[in-house]
Amino acid sequence: MAKLKSNQKREQIFHAGLKLFAENGYSKTTINDIAREAGVSFGTVFTYYENKAALFRACVTEPLDEFRQYMLTANEELESITLQKLKNLVGQHIDFFMEKEHYLRVIQYVIGQPYRFDEMEVLDEFADEFRSFIQHIVKTGMDKGILPASSPEEVSYGYLAFLMGMRLSFTDQARAHQTNAFKNQALRLFGL
Amino acid sequence: MAKLKSNQKREQIFHAGLKLFAENGYSKTTINDIAREAGVSFGTVFTYYENKAALFRACVTEPLDEFRQYMLTANEELESITLQKLKNLVGQHIDFFMEKEHYLRVIQYVIGQPYRFDEMEVLDEFADEFRSFIQHIVKTGMDKGILPASSPEEVSYGYLAFLMGMRLSFTDQARAHQTNAFKNQALRLFGL
Amino acid sequence: MAKLKSNQKREQIFHAGLKLFAENGYSKTTINDIAREAGVSFGTVFTYYENKAALFRACVTEPLDEFRQYMLTANEELESITLQKLKNLVGQHIDFFMEKEHYLRVIQYVIGQPYRFDEMEVLDEFADEFRSFIQHIVKTGMDKGILPASSPEEVSYGYLAFLMGMRLSFTDQARAHQTNAFKNQALRLFGL
Amino acid sequence: MAKLKSNQKREQIFHAGLKLFAENGYSKTTINDIAREAGVSFGTVFTYYENKAALFRACVTEPLDEFRQYMLTANEELESITLQKLKNLVGQHIDFFMEKEHYLRVIQYVIGQPYRFDEMEVLDEFADEFRSFIQHIVKTGMDKGILPASSPEEVSYGYLAFLMGMRLSFTDQARAHQTNAFKNQALRLFGL
DNA sequence: TATGAATGAGCATTCATTCAT
DNA sequence: CATGAATGAATGCTCATTCAT
Known part of the structure; x- marks a missing residue:
């Protein structure tokens, strides 16, 4: 209690x-x-x-696990990936980045000042994980003929950059049509 | 003297x-x-x-003009746009965003805290200008048959987001192959 | 506690x-x-x-009430005023101005720079109150035949000026004979 | 030139x-x-x-001579003093204190902070001179039957205090009737 | 546990003074 | 002589942190 x-x-x-x-x-x-x-x-x-720095560290690192969970769930379902499933996944990513406004601002704040905050390391690791995951998807997608020929690495870099940059475009609540715009554009990065 | x-x-x-x-x-x-x-x-x-805030304001707003100049020079050449010219233009944008590391970090810092800094307004205006410019390119490109059917607005939002996010991906000096990755991915946003 | x-x-x-x-x-x-x-x-x-200015404001304005109290107590006893009572009152004023060295210096400091300090207003009001009080005494005193014919307004201006100026004459502790000198001179301002 | x-x-x-x-x-x-x-x-x-302090010192001390001159001119005429001449003298003092607004504020500023400014010494000396002068007048006046019995020292202290305090009573330009009030009250300090 | 009074390191800013032009 | 850019000591104030209650 x-x-x-x-x-x-x-x-x-x-x-x-x-x-x-x-x-x-x-x-x-x-x-x-x-x-x-x-x-x-x-x-x-x-x-x-313990102190201000500890609270900040908590704010930066603790949500990462939920994030990891949410972003990577699809990993297991990758065997049975279809075009529709991939589109859904991308849609989820966009929605997730749109929702977690505060957390993403904090993340970008840290990434923007990499020499200043030690927390950067953890974020770098996560970015690596995320890009690996994307590369895996691209490879699988190409194997299954769902995606056109692409460089998995290039797509992973571009896609993460795109997701991060998207969050910088909004002051106010993201409106639906903008979200759709981003979803369409994101698919183009996969060659769709 | x-x-x-x-x-x-x-x-x-x-x-x-x-x-x-x-x-x-x-x-x-x-x-x-x-x-x-x-x-x-x-x-x-x-x-x-005059004070710290004035210096910061100068850092945020003064480079914008050069930026504007650099980004929009191409506007006049748009009549005679070709696929190669468009690729060059995108390449220049990427290179420019890669070069101006410090300025872009500052910009993103301000954009990330829009309620905190008054300078946000000027940046919003610039973003509008830039997106208009991109929309113009997309329309012209479609007219000339260089670009596939696209929503000019969607492309403009996606492209700016991509450029901004790209800059968040580097701590150290951008290596050449990453730059190329970004150039290729950027072209995909135009449907290429 | x-x-x-x-x-x-x-x-x-x-x-x-x-x-x-x-x-x-x-x-x-x-x-x-x-x-x-x-x-x-x-x-x-x-x-x-809250800050230095607030402390200063407190130093200038807070003692005024005690001051007001102390200076004006006699107001009620004015009905039964006698020559001796009036002399006592003046004596009290002198003693009071002698005692409150620090406060009076601060007051004079503010009065001396009227354009600089907002606190001036409050002091002006108090001066008005005090002069009204003195005028009342003079009128009553003349009615009762205790005081010779005088202009109550002139006396009130002169008396306040005298009290203020007195405080400017001492660096060190006021010695008794000087206090007496001032008491005698003060009475002359009332025509005594 | x-x-x-x-x-x-x-x-x-x-x-x-x-x-x-x-x-x-x-x-x-x-x-x-x-x-x-x-x-x-x-x-x-x-x-x-040479520096700020030197300018301040000049502001405090240099006008003293003119002051001394102006205030004490009468000294020589003291042999042939009459009631009218004495009234004129007092009137001149009042007028002089009214005119020299800036200088008197500076003087009072220094006197009000005697431990802070070395210039205080010079002012103390001048005050002594001035009081001696007044005492001389009172004595002569009594000898000649112009003034009632008074303590020359008491009058000198009271009169200087009065002159100084008078200057504290005005923010704006002294209006004529106030000046007259002060002149009348000043004479009372001489027993008139 | 929860609170908030007390502390002092750290920072923006002011301003007298110096000195090269 | 006149000027004003350069300097850094001094000061008001903020705020993280400690600790007694």
Whole structure:
């Protein structure tokens, strides 16, 4: 019970941090801001996270697993891939990048300052994983005759760049037709 | 002569600011860092820029004109566009985005925190201009039979997103084969 | 208990500020000086006062109420005024102005730079109140035959000027005979 | 000729300093402000005054001589003093204090912070001279039967205090009836 | 656990002063 | 002489972090 309560506060703080780091960057965001956004006293922040850097690290690295899960689920279904399934997968990626606004802003913030944040390493690893996954898809797709001849590596680089850049194009909520535009364009990167 | 000397220092400071804002963001970058990087005393920074925010604003907005120039030169040659010319143009864009590492990082930093920085407005305008330019190319290309049927708007959104995201993929110097990968992928966004 | 402790520190800071602003003026007095004089760290000053200007404003305006109280108590007893009571009143004023050295220096500092400090307004109001009070005394005194014919307004202006100027005459502690000199002279302003 | 030109600039700077020191105090007044007010470049200020402190010292001490002259002229005529002459003298003092607004504000600024400014000494000396002069008048006046019995010392202290305090009562230009009020009240301090 | 008062390192900025032109 | 670019000491203020309650 107490544990639940604690976890609840931890999560409030976590999400407050994620939101504010995303909106204002690391230095501009104060522990006080986070505490206020989370609805706790700022002393409480230090009860759950050793310091500001630790909270930031949590914000950058903890969501990665869910991300990994979500992005890579399809890996197993790859044997039975069809054109429609591939289109769905790409659509899911786009939707996912559109939804996770705060997290993606934080990620881009870190990637944009690679010498500044140690968390960069973890993100580099994830990018490698993701590109490998895409390369696997392209190869399988070509083998099955679903995709035209392509360089799997080139597609993987281009596709990840595209997904990241997409997120930079929106201030406000992404509108549906823009999402569709991105889905269509993304397919072109696969030669479709 | 004295004027030249002044402008020289102003430029040293400008470039130091651009580099450090790109690498460490706005808040983490101190006037002292900038002065040291520029090889002047920190008081001198205030001789040329009213305050830190003004220097940042200069770093974000001043290069835009050169950018505009560089990106849009081709506009006039559009009448006589050929497939090869279009490929060259895309190649130039990629090369340009690869070269201007510091400036693009700063741009992305601002775009990533749109509520924080007023400079966002100017960047939004530029993005609109750039997309219009791309749409013009796509229409002309389709008219001339160079490009397959496409939605000019979709291409323009996708292409800009791609260019922006590309820049997020590199910490170190872009290696040639990656640049080529990006060029090829970029052409796919035009249906090529 | 904790509340008391807080108020105690606030008061220490307040008195340190009052003393140092009186002795060295606003700009010359640093937050550090005040903190040292108050026996707290300088960060603590900002726990109790939003900034230097707010502390100064407090030093200028907060004592006014006590002042008002002290100076005007006699108002009610005015019905039964006698020559002796009036002499006592004037004596009290003199003593009061002699005692409140720091506060009066701060007041004069503000009055001397009326365009610089917004606090001037509040002091102008108080001066008006005080002169009204004196005019009332003079009128009552003349009605009762205690005071010779006088212009109440002239007396009120002269008396306030005299009280203010008096405070400018001392660096060190006012010696008794000087205090007496002032009391006698003050009475002359009332025609006594 | 060159000398004249120089002296003219020196005076411009001097009066600019006097005005600004009077209005904003020592620390708040910048060399730049003074230069702008004087219509010269700020470097020029250092051509005529070694540094800011030296200019301030000049502003405090140099006018004293004229002051001394003006205030004490009457000394010689004291043999043939009459009631009318004494009234005229007091009137002149009041007028003089009313006119020299800037200088008197500076004086009071220094007197109000006696531990801060070395110039205080010179002012103390002048105050002594002035009080001696007043005491002389009172004695002579009593001898000649012009003035009622008074303590010359008390009168001198009260009168100087009154003159100083008077100057604190005005923000704007003194209006005539206030000046008269002060003249009348001043005479009361002499027992008139 | 939760709180927030106390602390002081760190930073932007101001401004007197120097000195080359 | 006049100028103003260059300098860096000094200062107000912010904010992460500690710790007593």
